[in-house]
Amino acid sequence: MKVCVGQVTLPGDEFDMSPLESNKKIVVGPGLAEFEGMIKIIKPGILRYREPATYWIDSHQKRYVANKGDLVVGIVTQKVGDIFRVDIGSSEQASLSYLSFEGATKRNRPDVKIGDIVYANVLVANKDMEAELVCIDSDGHSNGLGVIRSGGFLFQSSLHLVRKLLNPNCVLQKTLGKTFEFETAIGMNGRIWVRAQSDIQTITMANAILASEHMNNVQIETMCKKLCKVASKMD
Amino acid sequence: MAAAFIVVRKEDLEAQQNAESCQTLRCLTSELGCLTRSDGSVSFSQGDTTVLAVSYGPAEVRINQEQYDKATVEVVYKPKVGLPRPIDRKREAILKSTLEAAIVTSLHPRSSISIIIQETEDLGSNMACCINAACLALLDAAVHMAFMVAAVAVSVMEDGQIKLDPNKKEELEGRATLTFVFDSADLKVVSVVTSGTFSQEEYKKSIDLTRLAAERVFQFYRDSLSKKLMQSI
Numbered sequence: 001m002k003v004c005v006g007q008v009t010l011p012g013d014e015f016d017m018s019p020l021e022s023n024k025k026i027v028v029g030p031g032l033a034e035f036e037g038m039i040k041i042i043k044p045g046i047l048r049y050r051e052p053a054t055y056w057i058d059s060h061q062k063r064y065v066a067n068k069g070d071l072v073v074g075i076v077t078q079k080v081g082d083i084f085r086v087d088i089g090s091s092e093q094a095s096l097s098y099l100s101f102e103g104a105t106k107r108n109r110p111d112v113k114i115g116d117i118v119y120a121n122v123l124v125a126n127k128d129m130e131a132e133l134v135c136i137d138s139d140g141h142s143n144g145l146g147v148i149r150s151g152g153f154l155f156q157s158s159l160h161l162v163r164k165l166l167n168p169n170c171v172l173q174k175t176l177g178k179t180f181e182f183e184t185a186i187g188m189n190g191r192i193w194v195r196a197q198s199d200i201q202t203i204t205m206a207n208a209i210l211a212s213e214h215m216n217n218v219q220i221e222t223m224c225k226k227l228c229k230v231a232s233k234m235d
Numbered sequence: 236m237a238a239a240f241i242v243v244r245k246e247d248l249e250a251q252q253n254a255e256s257c258q259t260l261r262c263l264t265s266e267l268g269c270l271t272r273s274d275g276s277v278s279f280s281q282g283d284t285t286v287l288a289v290s291y292g293p294a295e296v297r298i299n300q301e302q303y304d305k306a307t308v309e310v311v312y313k314p315k316v317g318l319p320r321p322i323d324r325k326r327e328a329i330l331k332s333t334l335e336a337a338i339v340t341s342l343h344p345r346s347s348i349s350i351i352i353q354e355t356e357d358l359g360s361n362m363a364c365c366i367n368a369a370c371l372a373l374l375d376a377a378v379h380m381a382f383m384v385a386a387v388a389v390s391v392m393e394d395g396q397i398k399l400d401p402n403k404k405e406e407l408e409g410r411a412t413l414t415f416v417f418d419s420a421d422l423k424v425v426s427v428v429t430s431g432t433f434s435q436e437e438y439k440k441s442i443d444l445t446r447l448a449a450e451r452v453f454q455f456y457r458d459s460l461s462k463k464l465m466q467s468i
Binding site: 008010011012031033035040042043044045046058059060061062063065090091092127128158160213214 | 273274275291292293294295296337339342343344345346347374376377378379380381382383418419420456457460461463464465466467468
């Protein structure tokens with residue numbers, strides 16, 4: 001079956017190349033692969049398009065596969081010599097060098113313990129290699145990355161919800177921000193860390209985020225209004 | 236207590252019995268994402284035969300099963316009662332080789348894609364139901380696949396009549412049971428599981444019949460996945 005942009009695609013479907021000019025170069029993203037000169041769909045989802053010529057499949061999944069440049073929330077599981085092993089929810093643990101923290105030197109080691117939550121950037125992601133994380137940018141500044149050790153609540157969601165929250169058009173965080181003061185770290189690996197001013201508010205936030213998965217912006221605003229009313233009575 | 240009676244006229248009953256020669260697939264139903272903690276899960280039923288399939292992956296792999304160039308596919312079959320028997324091991328091996336053909340394992344080297352199948356009710360065509368459920372569980376987890384697979388079973392009865400999607404009774408009465416697995420790209424046979432004796436003619440007839448039925452199964456996959464994706468994306 002041939003599919004067009006916006007349609008539901010299933011593995012084995014063929015990408016319809018007929019509307020394209022024959023000499024035009026296109027970029028294929030996740031979910032599309034080339035087999036014997038044809039572009040085939042290898043993931044269930046919805047075919048998306050962006051100017052000038054990028055195509056990809058938007059799918060709903062829970063398992064994370066490391067990608068270069070993603071910001072992820074990981075859990076430190078092991079200290080091995082100069083590196084930390086970090087669980088980022090993918091098929092293997094990522095490595096994080098102790099030198100890739102802000103202000104860290106050979107003598108001045110960062111204070112990282114097993115079980116700590118880190119917000120990090122994926123520097124190397126390759127199917128044949130172990131993923132490598134860093135907690136600094138190229139200038140050596142942390143820019144919000146690093147160990148998160150000030151309470152709060154960490155929970156897991158689907159990767160699609162994360163992409164939805166990080167979409168600039170999503171109103172959830174803005175609407176919640178009107179009533180609550182909060183901090184969040186949203187990892188592309190489906191882990192979300194939140195901390196609000198009280199435990200009740202934190203849990204309210206977590207529930208609001210998880211509930212917003214199947215909602216549109218109008219529904220999110222209505223839900224937030226209701227939640228804020230209830231939460232303000234509880235404090 | 237309320238009681239309901241259905242009055243059936245003799246003519247209608249006879250007409251119904253005569254009309255049975257028309258071949259039908261039993262009703263397909265699925266519930267995608269029925270378990271919350273797994274990557275993909277489905278409760279799938281074909282008529283009264285029901286299985287629960289769960290998939291995880293690409294996940295961490297045991298070091299002795301690691302393959303440096305492709306993902307390891309694992310299938311575990313849990314029978315309704317008791318411990319897995321050799322016949323269940325055989326079923327796992329068939330499922331594994333069928334699904335390995337469909338999954339693009341080269342995209343996730345050194346990882347495992349595991350599928351767990353829990354038999355809930357076996358009332359005929361269980362093998363076909365397991366394969367279809369496993370495929371739906373993989374689709375729910377959005378595992379990379381080159382194509383989808385659909386399995387359909389037939390029973391060859393004593394009189395040479397071929398019965399599509401047999402129930403338990405027909406399976407036991409029949410002389411042979413054949414399960415065909417087709418791919419979604421060009422409806423070619425991926426694997427065949429047979430038991431009993433049958434002629435070449437019956438085999439050819441069964442392939443043609445099941446191929447038509449497999450298209451219905453693929454349509455069912457498309458409908459259930461569309462429903463899920465439209466809701467969540």
